[in-house]
Amino acid sequence: xxxxxxxxxxxxxxxxxxxxxxxxxxxxxxxxxxxxxxxxxxxxxxxxxxxxxxxxxxxxxxxxxxxxxxxxxxxxxxxxxxxxxxxxxxxxxxxxxxxxxxxxxxxxxxxxxxxxxxxxxxxxxxxxxxxxxxxxxxxxxxxxxxxxxxxxxxxxxxxxxxxxxxxxxxxxxxxxxxxxxxxxxxxxxxxxxxxxxxxxxxxxxxxxxxxxxxxxxxxxxxxxxxxxxxxxxxxxxxxxxxxxxxxxxxxxxxxxxxxxxxxxxxxxxxxxxxxxxxxxxxxxxxxxxxxxxxxxxxxxxxxxxxxxxxxxxxxxxxxxxxxxxxxxxxxxxxxxxxxxxxxxxxxxxxxxxxxxxxxxxxxxxxxxxxxxxxxxxxxxxxxxxxxxxxxxxxxxxxxxxxxxxxxxxxxxxxxxxxxxxx
Amino acid sequence: xxxxxxxxxxxxxxxxxxxxxxxxxxxxxxxxxxxxxxxxxxxxxxxxxxxxxxxxxxxxxxxxxxxxxxxxxxxxxxxxxxxxxxxxxxxxxxxxxxxxxxxxxxxxxxxxxxxxxxxxxxxxxxxxxxxxxxxxxxxxxxxxxxxxxxxxxxxxxxxxxxxxxxxxxxxxxxxxxxxxxxxxxxxxxxxxxxxxxxxxxxxxxxxxxxxxxxxxxxxxxxxxxxxxxxxxxxxxxxxxxxxxxxxxxxxxxxxxxxxxxxxxxxxxxxxxxxxxxxxxxxxxxxxxxxxxxxxxxxxxxxxxxxxxxxxxxxxxxxxxxxxxxxxxxxxxxxxxxxxxxxxxxxxxxxxxxxxxxxxxxxxxxxxxxxxxxxxxxxxxxxxxxxxxxxxxxxxxxxxxxxxxxxxxxxxxxxxxxxxxxx
Numbered sequence: 001x002x003x004x005x006x007x008x009x010x011x012x013x014x015x016x017x018x019x020x021x022x023x024x025x026x027x028x029x030x031x032x033x034x035x036x037x038x039x040x041x042x043x044x045x046x047x048x049x050x051x052x053x054x055x056x057x058x059x060x061x062x063x064x065x066x067x068x069x070x071x072x073x074x075x076x077x078x079x080x081x082x083x084x085x086x087x088x089x090x091x092x093x094x095x096x097x098x099x100x101x102x103x104x105x106x107x108x109x110x111x112x113x114x115x116x117x118x119x120x121x122x123x124x125x126x127x128x129x130x131x132x133x134x135x136x137x138x139x140x141x142x143x144x145x146x147x148x149x150x151x152x153x154x155x156x157x158x159x160x161x162x163x164x165x166x167x168x169x170x171x172x173x174x175x176x177x178x179x180x181x182x183x184x185x186x187x188x189x190x191x192x193x194x195x196x197x198x199x200x201x202x203x204x205x206x207x208x209x210x211x212x213x214x215x216x217x218x219x220x221x222x223x224x225x226x227x228x229x230x231x232x233x234x235x236x237x238x239x240x241x242x243x244x245x246x247x248x249x250x251x252x253x254x255x256x257x258x259x260x261x262x263x264x265x266x267x268x269x270x271x272x273x274x275x276x277x278x279x280x281x282x283x284x285x286x287x288x289x290x291x292x293x294x295x296x297x298x299x300x301x302x303x304x305x306x307x308x309x310x311x312x313x314x315x316x317x318x319x320x321x322x323x324x325x326x327x328x329x330x331x332x333x334x335x336x337x338x339x340x341x342x343x344x345x346x347x348x349x350x351x352x353x354x355x356x357x358x359x360x361x362x363x364x365x366x367x368x369x370x371x372x373x374x375x376x377x378x379x380x381x382x383x384x385x386x387x388x389x390x391x392x393x394x395x396x397x398x399x400x401x402x403x404x405x406x407x408x409x410x411x412x413x414x415x416x417x418x419x420x421x422x
Numbered sequence: 423x424x425x426x427x428x429x430x431x432x433x434x435x436x437x438x439x440x441x442x443x444x445x446x447x448x449x450x451x452x453x454x455x456x457x458x459x460x461x462x463x464x465x466x467x468x469x470x471x472x473x474x475x476x477x478x479x480x481x482x483x484x485x486x487x488x489x490x491x492x493x494x495x496x497x498x499x500x501x502x503x504x505x506x507x508x509x510x511x512x513x514x515x516x517x518x519x520x521x522x523x524x525x526x527x528x529x530x531x532x533x534x535x536x537x538x539x540x541x542x543x544x545x546x547x548x549x550x551x552x553x554x555x556x557x558x559x560x561x562x563x564x565x566x567x568x569x570x571x572x573x574x575x576x577x578x579x580x581x582x583x584x585x586x587x588x589x590x591x592x593x594x595x596x597x598x599x600x601x602x603x604x605x606x607x608x609x610x611x612x613x614x615x616x617x618x619x620x621x622x623x624x625x626x627x628x629x630x631x632x633x634x635x636x637x638x639x640x641x642x643x644x645x646x647x648x649x650x651x652x653x654x655x656x657x658x659x660x661x662x663x664x665x666x667x668x669x670x671x672x673x674x675x676x677x678x679x680x681x682x683x684x685x686x687x688x689x690x691x692x693x694x695x696x697x698x699x700x701x702x703x704x705x706x707x708x709x710x711x712x713x714x715x716x717x718x719x720x721x722x723x724x725x726x727x728x729x730x731x732x733x734x735x736x737x738x739x740x741x742x743x744x745x746x747x748x749x750x751x752x753x754x755x756x757x758x759x760x761x762x763x764x765x766x767x768x769x770x771x772x773x774x775x776x777x778x779x780x781x782x783x784x785x786x787x788x789x790x791x792x793x794x795x796x797x798x799x800x801x802x803x804x805x806x807x808x809x810x811x812x813x814x815x816x817x818x819x820x821x822x823x824x825x826x827x828x829x830x831x832x833x834x835x836x837x838x839x840x841x842x843x844x
Contacts, residue, residue: 204661221660225710236811237699237722238643238785239626242682242689244809249700250682253675260664260672267664277659278671279710281703288647288701288722300659300710363660387666389658390712 017353017406019120024405025398027112031056031096032104040392041104045097045139045150046176053096054180057111057136064118066134073154074138074182080118082416084129088194090412091375092117093135093367095151099142105396106389109382110199111136113405120409128416130194137367138180144168145176152367154182156374157189193375195342195415198368199404200379201396205387206360213403214357215381216346220369221273221302221361222335224309226316228255231324234285234293245291246324249283252295255325256281259299262315272304273361276312304335304361336369339376342415346380349410355403380404439775441535441542441827447820449534453478453518454526462814463526467519467561467572468598475518476602479533479558486540488556495576496560496604502540504838506551510616512837513797514539514830515557515789517573519565527818528811531804532621533558535827542831550838552616559789560602566590567598574789576604578796579611615797617764617837620790621826622801623818627809628782635825636779637803638768642791643695643724643783644757646731648738650677653746656707656715667713668746671705674717677747678703681721684737694727695783698734726757726783758791761798764837768802771832777825802826 034053036042043049054076058068066078075093094110097103114134121128138151145166150173153159164174164184177184202208207215232248256278263276280298299316303309313329320327343359350357360381371377382404385395456475458464465471476498480490488500497515516532519525536556543550560573567588572595575581586596586606599606624630629637654670678700685698702720721738725731735751742749765781772779782803793799804826807817 202661203658204663205666206663209666223660235809236625236786237701238645238697238724238787239624239811240697240785240809241626241628242686242697244627244631247682247699249678249703253678256671256675257679260669264664275660275662275664277669277711277713279659279712279714280708281671281705281714282708283703286702286704288720289699290701291699292701292703298710302660363662364658365660387657387662389661391656 017402018124018409019116019402019405021399021402023119024112024116024402027060027115028105028108028398028401031108031112039101041098041102042100043096043098043103044100045141045143046180050097051180054136057096060115061134064115065122066118070181071155072183072186073151073159074177074180075151075155076136078115078118078134080132082128082130082132087130088192089131089133090128090194090415091133091135091196092198092408092412093137093196094198094200095137095140095367097139097141097143099390101392102390102394103141104394105201105384106203106394107140107200109201109396109401113199113401113408116402116405117409117412126413128412130416138177138182140367145173149365149367149370150177152370154187155190156370157187158370158373159187189374191374193371195339196368196371196375196377197342197408197411198366198379199401199408200366200381201384201389202381203364203384203387203389207381207383208385208387210358212356212358213382213400214350214355214407215360216343216350216357217362217379217381218338218343218359219272219304219361220336220338220366221304221363222309222333223365224301224313224332225330226299226301227328227330228297228299228320229326230255230295230297232293232295233291235291237289237291240291247291248295249292251323251325252281252283252297255297255319258319262312266308266312270305270308272308273363274303274308275363276301302363306335336372338368338372338378342376342378345411345414346378346407348414349407352410353406355407380407439824439828440546440831441538441824443821443824445541446534446538446824446827449482449537450527450530450820450823453530453534461523463520463524464522465518465520465525466522467563467565468602472519473602476558479518482537483556486537487544488540492603493577494605494608495573495581496599496602497573497577498558500537500540500556502554504550504552504554509552510614511553511555512550512616512834513555513557513618514620514834515559515618516620516622517559517562517789519561519563521563521812523814524812524816525563526816527623527806528625528816529562529622531623531818531823535621535823535830538824538827539831539834548835550834552838560599560604562789567595570787571789571792572599574792576609577612578792579609580792580795581609611796613796615793617761618790618793618797618799619764619830619833620788620801621823621830622788622803623806623811624803625786625806625809625811629803629805630807630809632780634778634780635805635822636772636777636829637782638765638772638779639784639801639803640760640765640781641694641726641783642758642760642788643726643785644731644755645787646723646735646754647752648721648723649750649752650719650721650742651748652677652717652719654715654717655713657713659711659713662713669713670717671714673745673747674703674705674719677719677741680741684734688730688734692727692730694725694730695785696725696730697785698723724785728757758794760790760794760800764798764800767833767836768800768829770836771829774832775825775828777829802829
């Protein structure tokens with residue numbers, strides 16, 4: 001990955017950004033040290049290491065003139081009151097928790113970028129009219145409790161009650177939340193958020209391949225999970241002639257290819273983002289000398305356009321019709337469009353900074369998807385090396401993260417300057 | 423499955439066969455009772471239940487005028503000396519051990535048919551010139567020691583020395599053999615076998631579908647096991663655009679379909695028996711939201727024609743060439759042709775009995791494959807219901823088994839009448 005470039009191709013390194021790239025790089029390096037020593041880079045929600053990370057973040061927030069507290073949903077919120085009470089809150093947030101073994105930049109880039117924006121405001125002597133909050137959302141990644149985006153769902157008043165009873169490692173999610181300072185009995189949706197911004201690594205290869213430092217996320221794809229069960233006939237692999245078989249693996253393999261071809265067609269020919277992936281696949285009985293009798297597939301399908309998923313499910317139903325294949329939709333989330341006005345402000349900011357950007361869709365889920373239910377919210381992506389994430393090799397250039405932080409800084413100023421009723 | 427028919431379509435039931443169908447049915451029913459009570463029908467080699475079965479078989483052999491002994495390879499051999507010493511031995515054998523949960527007819531049909539032939543000779547007052555042996559080969563099925571055809575390999579002098587050191591359930595195969603009466607330290611190839619016959623259920627659907635009671639096995643297919651490893655690129659299933667993926671499951675699925683199509687083509691267009699089955703198939707990491715990074719396939723390929731397997735391996739090598747797929751031949755057995763002269767005698771016997779038959783290839787391995795290395799050997803198949811075997815539902819009609827026993831009886835007489843040097 002080369003250094004990021006401006007719209008006219010000149011090198012950004014050394015540019016006079018409103019944020020301090022060296023501070024961003026140093027903060028990321030320091031936070032990275034707070035990892036389970038035997039499996040870098042790991043700082044999973046609800047663990048002692050996670051709380052160490054939050055203590056460090058709270059200190060950095062204080063140094064940036066933010067007052068850190070834990071809200072009812074367990075989010076770490078660094079707040080600075082604005083000059084005009086009642087205008088509402090401008091928020092920048094992401095998450096500091098990680099998946100096992102991976103998370104050097106996934107989440108942390110956005111939290112550190114938020115703190116850097118707060119510091120840059122202090123450096124520039126800028127006081128906002130709105131209240132400012134920099135947020136570390138609780139448990140964005142799937143934790144031991146098996147669910148994700150706990151803090152942002154809680155802030156949106158959308159954390160399912162039943163989830164609080166989930167048990168792992170000898171405590172309930174309710175008690176685990178209480179242990180990090182949350183008050184899960186008094187959750188309600190925030191109504192004061194004027195706008196929410198998030199910076200995140202792309203977790204895909206598009207920006208890196210295009211040599212563009214910023215992606216403006218117009219929508220966060222909805223995720224649908226579909227289980228397929230293929231029934232064939234278990235037979236002796238040596239004695240059953242090829243033409244007298246009903247091999248479940250052969251049926252399932254054809255299904256995998258058709259699903260892949262259909263997803264490619266939709267991704268290429270239809271508007272928006274579409275993916276479909278068979279990520280889990282198993283046959284039974286799985287013995288060398290036995291023709292497979294059944295196969296199980298799990299499809300992860302994601303679409304940014306509301307009409308795309310029902311249409312894909314229709315295609316899939318007709319594909320398996322009149323065959324010994326059953327289909328069950330396991331879970332389904334609608335896509336979350338980002339706020340168009342906030343997207344426009346983000347884009348204007350890139351233009352003011354002379355930074356190339358593209359509009360794109362997020363195939364991954366993010367806290368912004370939940371905050372977008374209760375407030376104007378949008379997010380930007382920055383490139384990551386090889387599109388890799390959720391692995392020890394996950395890598396992003398702190399310079400790119402600083403460019404993204406500068407975009408957030410400019411956008412924040414623009415939003416702060418707008419009348420509240422706009 | 424309807425009743426077996428003669429070549430002119432008349433019903434065989436009530437025919438005047440040289441063997442007694444009622445005795446065959448009664449013996450099969452009695453032997454079936456000697457099963458592990460909690461998992462019918464199970465009588466695995468080296469277990470107390472297996473030894474109970476052999477005690478019962480030895481009694482039946484004695485009643486048929488055979489002298490039962492355990493040979494050096496652990497085979498139960500019921501022997502009756504012929505009228506002309508030195509002519510050699512005519513042998514009929516199969517196995518009484520079973521796989522777990524299945525084995526009502528697989529193996530037992532051939533052992534009981536052999537004993538019935540010996541009884542029928544006594545009933546008809548026929549004394550053979552040759553010595554006669556009815557054999558229950560040791561451990562034809564894969565036992566706890568993980569290998570098969572121990573007794574027939576031993577009789578052929580082809581039991582690998584290293585196998586004797588295999589350990590399971592706190593004893594070596596050597597000691598397990600000694601515990602059933604074998605003498606594994608003095609194994610050598612038999613040189614006196616004039617001919618060996620085996621009756622076995624088909625374990626496939628061909629005879630039943632064709633309404634033919636007897637299959638004359640011209641060759642026992644060789645088995646080749648090939649491991650394939652497909653390397654793709656693990657990626658985020660939501661954020662990686664469809665066209666930028668290297669999905670190992672998609673690559674592997676195309677391979678499964680091509681292997682299946684190639685095997686069908688060879689089975690249909692080329693002489694002999696050919697099958698190729700992907701019976702084991704796994705992807706990694708196998709997570710809903712991750713594009714599969716690798717896949718492992720195990721192919722079981724079987725061919726009756728010596729040239730077919732090298733040709734298939736060439737095809738496979740060229741299919742995976744220049745792709746991120748590695749291939750390893752795990753094991754390889756050459757096909758075992760049955761003795762053409764003995765096959766002719768079997769066919770002549772069916773014609774004399776007025777029984778329809780077809781020449782066919784065995785896709786499964788059998789003791790005859792090993793005895794064929796040291797003596798003229800051949801086998802016949804009888805139909806089994808739905809082609810099913812190695813399962814509790816395995817089923818065959820005792821009347822079909824009796825027709826097969828009659829074929830063995832007639833063949834034995836013909837072989838006995840031939841000069842030894844033919």
